[in-house]
Amino acid sequence: xxxxxxxxxxxxxxxxxxxxxxxxxxxxxxxxxxxxxxxxxxxxxxxxxxxxxxxxxxxxxxxxxxxxxxxxxxxxxxxxxxxxxxxxxxxxxxxxxxxxxxxxxxxxxxxxxxxxxxxxxxxxxxxxxxxxxxxxxxxxxxxxxxxxxxxxxxxxxxxxxxxxxxxxxxxxxxxxxxxxxxxxxxxxxxxxxxxxxxxxxxxxxxxxxxxxxxxxxxxxxxxxxxxxxxxxxxxxxxxxxxxxxxxxxxxxxxxxxxxxxxxxxxxxxxxxxxxxxxxxxxxxxxxxxxxxxxxxxxxxxxxxxxxxxxxxxxxxxxxxxxxxxxxxxxxxxxxxxxxxxxxxxxxxxxxxxxxxxxxxxxxxxxxxxxxxxxxxxxxxxxxx
Numbered sequence: 001x002x003x004x005x006x007x008x009x010x011x012x013x014x015x016x017x018x019x020x021x022x023x024x025x026x027x028x029x030x031x032x033x034x035x036x037x038x039x040x041x042x043x044x045x046x047x048x049x050x051x052x053x054x055x056x057x058x059x060x061x062x063x064x065x066x067x068x069x070x071x072x073x074x075x076x077x078x079x080x081x082x083x084x085x086x087x088x089x090x091x092x093x094x095x096x097x098x099x100x101x102x103x104x105x106x107x108x109x110x111x112x113x114x115x116x117x118x119x120x121x122x123x124x125x126x127x128x129x130x131x132x133x134x135x136x137x138x139x140x141x142x143x144x145x146x147x148x149x150x151x152x153x154x155x156x157x158x159x160x161x162x163x164x165x166x167x168x169x170x171x172x173x174x175x176x177x178x179x180x181x182x183x184x185x186x187x188x189x190x191x192x193x194x195x196x197x198x199x200x201x202x203x204x205x206x207x208x209x210x211x212x213x214x215x216x217x218x219x220x221x222x223x224x225x226x227x228x229x230x231x232x233x234x235x236x237x238x239x240x241x242x243x244x245x246x247x248x249x250x251x252x253x254x255x256x257x258x259x260x261x262x263x264x265x266x267x268x269x270x271x272x273x274x275x276x277x278x279x280x281x282x283x284x285x286x287x288x289x290x291x292x293x294x295x296x297x298x299x300x301x302x303x304x305x306x307x308x309x310x311x312x313x314x315x316x317x318x319x320x321x322x323x324x325x326x327x328x329x330x331x332x333x334x335x336x337x338x339x340x341x342x343x344x345x346x347x348x349x350x351x352x353x354x355x356x357x358x359x360x361x362x363x364x365x366x367x368x369x370x371x372x373x374x375x376x377x378x379x380x381x382x383x384x
Contacts, residue, residue: 020045022157029055032069067095077224097136123366124177150184178289218261280309297374333381337361
């Protein structure tokens with residue numbers, strides 16, 4: 001334990017820099033991307049540090065190519081990352097879908113800014129919530145984590161890589177401009193202090209290998225290209241060999257299996273934080289930098305004798321249906337502050353299944369939501 005303390009480093013660091021450091025800690029050795037505000041610092045840090053560690057950094061011609069390069073590097077066995085913001089995240093969607101159906105582990109960071117289209121390049125937003133879940137077409141599982149502090153930009157990036165390798169899936173780190181650009185203290189953990197996971201490798205002879213063999217579980221072992229294993233990859237629906245199939249029963253079973261590997265093990269994926277929810281009559285649900293304002297609003301409300309509490313999803317997708325439903329049933333009202341026009345509120349309404357009024361506090365103009373704005377909504381909810 002003493003050794004670990006001595007090898008920890010204390011940094012005063014920006015959120016985007018912490019994300020890059022988390023990627024390196026997790027074993028990322030390949031980055032492909034294209035500069036875009038407000039995520040560019042992630043590329044800048046990795047462009048400097050990856051070559052020193054034997055890794056590779058490539059600035060691609062656009063975000064489409066960047067996502068493709070990340071998939072290719074991962075297939076070759078390298079933990080891979082790309083980082084972007086709204087317009088770039090939109091361009092990556094087709095290849096994110098390709099990574100989903102081919103079950104290629106990779107991490108995509110989206111530091112949100114205002115939109116749609118070019119929108120507000122330097123202004124914060126949280127309007128990509130639904131896009132991270134449904135941006136690419138078709139039924140597909142996805143894991144999305146959403147940090148609210150600089151320290152979480154580090155730890156959630158590490159966790160994103162672990163989840164990606166464990167479940168053989170793309171994972172999105174969904175931050176916002178405020179979290180990406182703020183500076184806070186970060187205690188960089190010692191090597192080995194956080195467990196780092198790798199992908200499960202096949203134990204069979206190369207001649208017997210099938211890249212989507214799920215006979216031993218929903219997450220098939222994955223060989224690396226160049227290791228002697230035959231590995232066919234296609235964006236078409238495929239069977240256990242990886243070659244295309246249009247057999248309805250096979251395609252249906254595979255889609256169900258890909259969803260089950262995520263939604264059947266939620267206890268290994270879901271993560272959240274609660275503040276004063278034990279006796280809360282007014283429940284706040286918020287993510288990212290807005291959750292910081294919401295936490296302050298809870299404190300101010302409590303000082304006024306109002307029993308407010310905050311539920312903060314850290315794993316955003318899969319959405320924590322069961323916990324939100326339980327907390328909403330005990331509340332008199334729910335307040336959902338978010339820097340958009342109501343995306344998170346829609347999800348809360350979907351899972352609440354109760355007559356509790358749900359009020360949104362919205363900002364789409366590139367400005368943070370203040371604790372005072374949230375407190376006003378809490379007080380109004382109490383009056384009702």
